[in-house]
Amino acid sequence: MKNLAITCSALALTAGAALAEGELNVYHWSDYVAEDTIANFEAATGIKVNYDVYDSNEVLEAKMLTGSSGYDVVVPSVEFLARQAQAGVYAEIDKAALSNYGNLDPKILEIIAVNDPDNTYGVPYMMYTVGLGYNIDEVSSRIDADKIGSWDMVFDPETAAKLADCGIAVLDSPSEIMAPALHYLGLDPNSEDSGDLKQATELLLSVRPHIRYFHSSQYINDLANGDICVTVGYSGDVLQARDRASEAGQGINLTYAIPAEGGQVGFDMMAIPDDAPNPENALKFINFILEPKIVADITNYVYYANPNTAATEFVIDDVKNDPGIYPPDAIRAKLFSVKPHSSRYDRSLTRAWTTIKTGK
Template sequence: MKIRTLALLAALTGGGLMAGTVQAQGFVFGTGQPPADAAPAPAGARNAKVETAQRLLARLGLLRETPSGSLTPATQEAIRVFLAQNKLPASSQVNDGLLNSLRRVIWQTQNWSSGNYKGREKLVDAQGLREAQILLGKLDYNAGPLDGTFGPQTQVATEAFQESQGVTVDGLITATVLMNLRRAVNGAGASAKETVRVLNWPDYIDAGVLQDFEKENNIRVVYDIFTSNDDLQARLRAGGTPYDVVFPTANAVPAMAAKGLLGKLDKASLKNLGNIDPRVDATLRAWDKDGSYSLPYMWYTVGIAWNPKLTAKAYPGHAMDSLGNVFDPETARRFQSCGVGVVDSASDVMPLAAIAGGQAKWNGKNSVNAASQVLERLKGIVKVIPTDQYIDALASGKICVAIGFSGDAVQAQAKSRGTVEYRVPTEGGLLAIDAMAVPANAKNRRAAHLFIDYLMRPQVIAKISNSVGFANANLKAGEFMSESIKSNPAVVPSTASLSRSSPIPILSEQDQQDIAQAWGRFSK
């Protein structure tokens, strides 16, 4: 993929931040000088440009408060600091010149100039980028040349689209953004009279299901993603427009309910409640004891995935279904050349690390300490793979062995045409359920329950399972699932494998704090 480099940008700008007006990939950088007739945003009033400036200032670490669109004293101070740091003329005005200067600094300093990257991993390829550029154009967002190159104009157009959708704004083109672009071009929910806001894990829905729900109910689905249970809780605590349906991992439900983040479900309004498998629902009660706050969406195991071709070269004849392949440093080093990793989900990985460290059953601080000691020995050997990049890392062969979710391994199998294997580890794996829940501050509880009820239809949840590779909790869905999915041991493990799997433990507040600290030391 062609990359707009910082050197090119510097050449275009003459090496200075404010060296005139420059066009790169269709994006016109401002001079930073406010137009003579520009009016300052009034203090206390909500203003779209102020909100955008606040978001950009926050990305630069200059503003700590939640973007509100109001020109607060903290925002004014952040603007003053930004202008001073970059030797720009002092101004109290929030205008296009300031926004373009903010975007330019972010472009130059935060890896934008390296392409469509989050960290160091490319999120979509050139073909996906070009499709996104075309779709953005159809929606009247100028994404610059349709060349599959991620430049400033594509970033800005993507941010504008995300803002219009009411979803997380980061300017990156992920699979979810591409899905939402396709849905928008197809007129998804265009004539709907109401909206349901959904917050889910990456790669965890079928786009057709969203569109069918919108058509049937005349309710627009605003679809956003989170990357961890901590991220989910932070979103629910933050200001802004509330979400109506969320999908926490079941072991996170008790703490979220205790913090007042979840509301009780109106199960009497759910016509398809009887389709839930009572065995899965009973397992869910290991976390949500009364079943008041959650219903099962998908269930899965946390175990080990690998690429047999790559691991056979790195360690010929070695059995791959052991935790030691990742958690034993001497063994992990054998796979370092082809990539060994863990998914970036501390609450899923730490209990397995504790098992590898001799703690067969979760025991609070003792287990955290055991897991921490295991992870400490792996620093510099084992990579931490973001949840929204795990599937592609496995499928593309960037990682040859990793700890992660069974359903993600199934999606990687499909993308790699069968070159990925997955097993519950011989020492034991984890059994987990992702739940459907309604936040306590949901604005549209009626639509939330309609959406949850829709997902409990056998044909609907089967379509999702076929798409995402996770087992569902619906008694009647089997006849609508593809044989390749329901017969895959990574989707539905054998009885013996399940007997070695224990439910993901409920983590106390202290556990969560200790895990966050240990994970921070390991992943930085």
């Protein structure tokens, strides 16, 4: 009985502490933190974290534009952040409250500032590329070595035809596929010209019969299980599939490559909605993520590169030296980033995408 009473008062104490420190509502991409990141934050600060996940920028955007989401930290990609900031849904980041802000790579902040002037509304979380994930054995038995790791695998009808039987999957994201298609044709990936869009649409229609499906997360499992052999996907997602496959031990060898011709680089940004109920805790969370050891642990777990220069020494060698995660300078020079589109162009793009997918 006495023990019970002590336990009860102890519980009451911790509950009191939790109340004093308050809560934090995080809305984040699925599979995008290390297993212990959230627990470590709770232990370090006493703040109770409510953690929800999404798997597309569009879903997050709909929540933000509706308002009163109740979230304190969200993580849109930078081109989405730019447009949402224009709609006035984010609070300015109080950089003075972020003691670890100086750890961020100034070169990356500069690139991001093109979309988010003065880095007003977002703090970079991770860097990703959109490239090719493939099953090494299946692919090399079907196509020539010089085509492997080139956009030809999905954009050249002859090459794609040879891979169709083992399965090609493509992200269901018009902007992230149209940009490399334009780039492949030697056009500006950010072009809003209707003639350019038409050319890219025709290119995709020419390989359409060889594409099994369009989906933004299903390919992770399907690659790992051998249901498909080529995907256009996000770097870290493909690398997570590679790990799952090697754990399963079914002899499926996967790899991720930023295509030789170059590909899209993107940034996911931590931002605070202007109606966040706990903005101070949100800043504490962002500052926690900016700690070199913490963000390095995340990179080691999710295989996305972080923009934190102080963190690099804590990143394990296998990850640091993987050209798919930390691209060497030669590849880095060929990367391009995507800008937000006008509403009119977005409509044409979605319409073209429907044509590509359905033939209508």
